[in-house]
Amino acid sequence: MAAKLYMAPYTCARVTAIALEEAGIEFETSLVRFMKGEHKSPEFKRSNPKGKVPALEIDGDLLTENVAILTYLDERFPEAGLMPEAASPGQRARNTADLCFCSSTLHPLVTRIRMPMFFAGPDNAVAVKRTAELAMDEYFQLVEDRLADKPWWYGADWSAMDGYLYWIFWRVEGAGYDVSRFPRFLSHARENERRPAVERALAREEALQRQLEAEGVAFVPPKVG
Ligand SMILES: N[C@@H](CCC(=O)N[C@@H](CS)C(=O)NCC(=O)O)C(=O)O
Incomplete structure (x- = not known):
């Protein structure tokens, strides 16, 4: 199986990263640098025309939207128990x-x-x-x-x-x-x-965040209120 998750640290791509880790699916991450506008680049928009993370490439399928991705993973890997069984x-x-x-x-x-x-x-x-x-x-x-x-x-x-x-x-x-x-x-x-799977997902994010900091393109939201 080949899986690649396009993500940026601290975003809702964490939801998909946690599900992949919990399901024991091996995946690589591809860092999307928001501060460089990479999410709006023509190259990234081939993965997600909406210019947002997460996007997940898995065995030739290109998936976007957390709800759709989680539903896909649950259907494809039922043994992982990502969602409760739906009898109706x-x-x-x-x-x-x-x-x-x-x-x-x-x-x-x-x-x-x-x-x-x-x-x-x-x-x-x-x-x-x-x-x-x-x-x-x-x-x-x-x-x-x-x-x-x-x-x-x-x-x-x-x-x-x-x-x-x-x-x-x-x-x-x-x-x-x-x-x-x-x-x-x-x-x-x-x-x-x-949860160990959540810890692993968070560790991936931290590594990507360190990379953004090293490159000088980490996003720091202004404090409001
Ligand atoms: N409904 C989408 C929302 C995706 C989304 O809004 N992602 C944010 C990060 S949390 C994003 O990529 N924002 C960049 C932008 O909108 O420019 C999903 O659940 O996957």
């Missing part, structure tokens, strides 16, 4: 809806909390961030409630949904969002970090 079309749709909740509802809020200036300019950044944080509160409470009686989103077993939630949590935690109000989600994040 309805269950499959509910699993997909969970992943879409991360990509379509939570991720856009993450970006507004992390980089609000990109949406309404530096003068309005604080207002954008605060508005997104208020919206995020409702969804973090949803996750907090869901984890009331189980360690992971689906119960006793970790799933790719937990890896996705982990990246979301980590990203806003690092942007100053007050995660202490959600203690179960907080310990969910720390439990994720104790």
